[in-house]
Amino acid sequence: MYRPIMHSPELLKGTLQTILLKVLQGNGKMYGYEITQKVKELSVGRILLTEGALYPALHKLEADGLLQTETVLIGKRVRKYYTITVTGKSLVKERIMEFKDFIKTMSAVLQVQIV
Amino acid sequence: MYRPIMHSPELLKGTLQTILLKVLQGNGKMYGYEITQKVKELSVGRILLTEGALYPALHKLEADGLLQTETVLIGKRVRKYYTITVTGKSLVKERIMEFKDFIKTMSAVLQVQIV
DNA sequence: GGGCGATACATAAGAGAATTATGTATATAA
DNA sequence: TTATATACATAATTCTCTTATGTATCGCCC
Numbered sequence: 001m002y003r004p005i006m007h008s009p010e011l012l013k014g015t016l017q018t019i020l021l022k023v024l025q026g027n028g029k030m031y032g033y034e035i036t037q038k039v040k041e042l043s044v045g046r047i048l049l050t051e052g053a054l055y056p057a058l059h060k061l062e063a064d065g066l067l068q069t070e071t072v073l074i075g076k077r078v079r080k081y082y083t084i085t086v087t088g089k090s091l092v093k094e095r096i097m098e099f100k101d102f103i104k105t106m107s108a109v110l111q112v113q114i115v
Numbered sequence: 116m117y118r119p120i121m122h123s124p125e126l127l128k129g130t131l132q133t134i135l136l137k138v139l140q141g142n143g144k145m146y147g148y149e150i151t152q153k154v155k156e157l158s159v160g161r162i163l164l165t166e167g168a169l170y171p172a173l174h175k176l177e178a179d180g181l182l183q184t185e186t187v188l189i190g191k192r193v194r195k196y197y198t199i200t201v202t203g204k205s206l207v208k209e210r211i212m213e214f215k216d217f218i219k220t221m222s223a224v225l226q227v228q229i230v
Numbered sequence: 231g232g233g234c235g236a237t238a239c240a241t242a243a244g245a246g247a248a249t250t251a252t253g254t255a256t257a258t259a260a
Numbered sequence: 261t262t263a264t265a266t267a268c269a270t271a272a273t274t275c276t277c278t279t280a281t282g283t284a285t286c287g288c289c290c
Binding site: 010011012013015018019022023026039042043044046047096098099100101102103105106108109110111114 | 125127128129130133157159211213214216225226
Binding site: 125128146147148166167170171174189192193194195 | 265266269276
């Protein structure tokens with residue numbers, strides 16, 4: 001089992017759902033472990049999703065109708081594929097707009113220049 | 116009493132300390148209520164600090180030696196002024212660097228353009 | 231052939247940071 | 261005179277994540 005150490009764990013709070021939805025929107029059908037690897041790659045090793053956060057989050061997104069699943073047997077191993085739904089796609093748009101707005105607001109408050 | 120509604124409360128998590136330190140660094144001696152007003156102004160009404168978050172956060176920063184206080188009587192009302200310490204100044208620099216890094220990472224993962 | 235790291239799922243206990251609610255009190259403007 | 265703004269504070273609750281634990285397969289290397 002891996003033990004992730006995130007760069008700034010506090011700041012990540014509240015961004016997990018958005019990350020999951022966005023990655024699934026951009027890469028089609030994906031399974032949990034695959035998502036962690038993709039996020040690790042996109043973040044250049046800075047965001048390492050923990051299983052304890054990942055799986056409950058995926059389950060919640062599914063329960064909310066934002067993702068749908070398909071279970072596949074690979075050899076003797078179960079793999080659960082997730083796909084983003086139409087509702088999920090519209091939510092991810094909204095969430096990303098919110099995130100951009102958040103960056104803008106925070107930059108004003110902290111008076112930092114965003115490249 | 117005011118009932119603040121933040122634009123994206125989840126995202127704000129973990130940024131409160133940084134906001135407080137930065138505002139105090141930029142404006143010298145300030146008291147709690149004054150800070151909420153300044154943050155509201157800088158964020159164009161998007162960040163409305165709640166008292167339940169603000170005061171415990173200020174107390175913690177003081178306990179950690181990042182802020183120091185001075186209590187003043189204005190008429191019959193108590194006012195507690197906060198000033199940032201040398202330690203606090205070095206921390207705020209670090210925190211802002213972390214925040215910039217966080218934005219960079221998130222922008223890569225969400226594949227959004229930061230203006 | 232046996233052990234280790236990577237793959238792959240899942241849930242439960244605990245921590246941390248905020249919201250929401252509540253309490254107290256003064257100042258001011260309509 | 262009464263509502264709103266100013267000004268502090270703490271407690272209960274909620275939410276989200278970390279940490280810990282559990283189970284099991286796959287593939288490589290010695």
